[in-house]
Amino acid sequence: MSTTAQSGSAVMSLAPSTHLRRRNLIQLVITRLMASATVISVLVTVGIVLSLLPTTFRLLREITTQVFGTVWAPLFTPSQYGMAPLFTGTFIIVLIAMVIAIPIGLAAAIFLSDYATFNLRRIVKPILEILAGIPTVVLGLFGLYVVNPEFVEKYWPIGEPLAYTALGAGLMTGILIIPIIASVADDALSSVPRAMREAAYALGATRREVATKVVVNAGLSGVVAALILAFARAFGETTIALMVAGSYPKLTANPGDPMQTMASFIGFAGIGDAEVGSSAYNTIFLVGTVLFTVTLILNILGNRFISRFREAYE
């Protein structure tokens, strides 16, 4: 009131000017656009998942307990739907990959966070991230034409390895996920506060004790997140398993044999010539649902660990 009083008749107006009204309109439009982009991406994901379910359930109603069988031959007549070979194939290849990648990846992460000089880390870290981006088809080729014939076929002692082996696929999948483990775990370990390291050093701990007993402990949830993300990546890896392990759903525990994983079955069967409603078509949905569910659970777990880690130190 007092400010308007000085000019007497002029009343101060707080209504928006034409210019401001235009700006408000633009703001409204942009907000709506961004909101719909968000909604679309969520809806697409949910839609894909929902589209898997009806076919999956229709097939499950038809085959019921057959999924617990031991022969996976959905593309032949009479079809057999025992998923055990797909589970063992997936399990063995992921296991081999993790056994290779966990020690190497974690050792690399600890080295980068607590031993490497600042400059070395600055050079190595981006290289690791590039490695994580190597096209899997390149790794698959290497597995098929180098690892299988030159290593597995020559040195694997059990059975007679053929051109396709689960061992080769596991090795190459392991190489694929090493940089994931190293990079994510290094991020976690490097963000453990320096005060934590200094506290341990001040108690007379050596560098190794500081790294393994304090830093890894303090960054544990981040490290676990790295392992879960790597596991999910290995679990869903299609190309390497398809190219290196062959497409033979053999129920075996010998890694020198060919195997089929859930992902590589989809890659194998879902190449376009499966007729809608056919048994091949339906099983793709079934395996896809199982694969999706497991991956989803792993991702949720991984993200939960990452956020718990952030809570503690940020």
Place this chain on the structure above:
Amino acid sequence: MSMISNQSQASKVATSEPKKGSSPMSSATASRKPGEPLKFVDPVFTLKDVAVSYGNFVAVSDVNMQIPSHDITAFIGPSGCGKSTLLRTLNRTNDLIPGAKVHGSLFYHDADLYHPSASAVEVRRRIGMVFQKPNPFPKSIYENIAFGPKVNGRPKKSELDDIVEKSLKSAALWDEVKDRLNESALGLSGGQQQRLCIARSIAVEPEVILMDEPCSALDPIATLRIEELMAELKKQYTIVIVTHNMQQAARVSSYTAFYVTEVNLTSDRRTGKLVEFNETKKMFSTPDDERTEAYVTGKMG
């Protein structure tokens, strides 16, 4: 091996005790001209022409002083005067910063702290440190205390239980946490966490505890408790404390060192210098250097 040398140290302190007792305030001050450095019987640290640099930057230089045993010595001075840097060189924590280098000679009793054969790990086991912000490990209260003894030996579970109880009692924390030793240390209050960190240092039986502004992250009541604790601890340990709080230095310490940042006008380099090291009583009443007087009376800094 560390146990044996520890005992020999203890006996050394014991033999020097009568001498110290016969002349209170130690033999240092008897007939000393102003400006002459304080001398102590069996000092814990002897610094001669000590300078610390990071790359080309000299953080602090020309420090000559001795630090007495079983007493509290405070380092005060404005920000950037190198007092924390100097404190961190006393247990080689500064080694952990790439590019940090110590010049001059720095003796711990009669051993050269920076001699090529001296192990930084062994040095830090004997000279503990409490940091500005409480930094407990994200482990249980018990495991926080047990960490040091575990890396320094392989104590039995029963021995470890004793160490944990004794350390927590020494740090005046036992009564507050004895029923929840297996809970996370991160659930304690700031003041409790800092006393836990002190207990953690005590657990490895050091001779010296360095404290780098241990109360700056705490409220006045928690600060008071830590100060009471320090008065108790000096019976057994030598304490060197860096503090921004002059009243704190006046309250807790027997000796005070005052540092300033000197600016070289030609090169515009800033280097920390020791201005005066004296009995705390004298520092806060009739200091030898007028810069000390200006600082403690609030005219400078």
